[in-house]
Amino acid sequence: AQSVTQPDIHITVSEGASLELRCNYSYGATPYLFWYVQSPGQGLQLLLKYFSGDTLVQGIKGFEAEFKRSQSSFNLRKPSVHWSDAAEYFCAVAYGNKLVFGAGTILRVKS
Amino acid sequence: NAGVTQTPKFRILKIGQSMTLQCTQDMNHNYMYWYRQDPGMGLKLIYYSVGAGITDKGEVPNGYNVSRSTTEDFPLRLELAAPSQTSVYFCASSPGGEGNQPQHFGDGTRLSIL
DSSP states (O other): OOEEEOOOSEEEEETTSOEEEOOEEEOSSOOEEEEEEEOTTSOEEEEEEEOSSOSEEEOGGGOEEEEEGGGTEEEEEESSOOGGGOEEEEEEEEETTEEEEOOOEEEEEEO | OOOEEEEOSEEEEOTTOOEEEEEEESSOOSEEEEEEEOTTSOEEEEEEEEETTEEEEOSOOTTEEEOOSSSSBOOEEESSOOGGGOEEEEEEEEOOOTTOOOOEEOOOEEEEEO
């Protein structure tokens, strides 16, 4: 069955530090992968997506993610975190016309 | 751009009451979805629709019903509210197609059953 694992429930980083959020997926075919961000009281906003081609994808707000088929991973990165990046981040894999989401990682940014 | 609009934003229900959560989209998307979000659990798919007149169950459909009479609207019905249905509900839409084009989300309905 398709599944997505985000191993870190909470992550705290200092403002200006680099960030990596982990995501592992289980899917038999070529995956279509997404990262979404949710600010408090808001809906989910798409950060970036991987469909095919270049395994390093760029998204909005300075985020990028790298698809590694051998590790079944799609980790999200940002070189320098801003206080406004504090939010919950969800990784998702598509199958058919549905999405399976991970449980989310809450990012806290300390000044 | 309105995108996906959900109403109401907040609601408190008593056990056994019924209500309909409204969702409408103005992007002419064929695919629409209802999720519930509980702390630490991510989003779970309740029902989805691939077009007007076509609906199907997701992962957690029990206690809910849907209909899709138009492309724009996809209401979610709770018939007999139970405390376990306390959650945040999100509606989403997508154009569909290969690779499941990204879903667009509404801002959610926060529902408490007391």
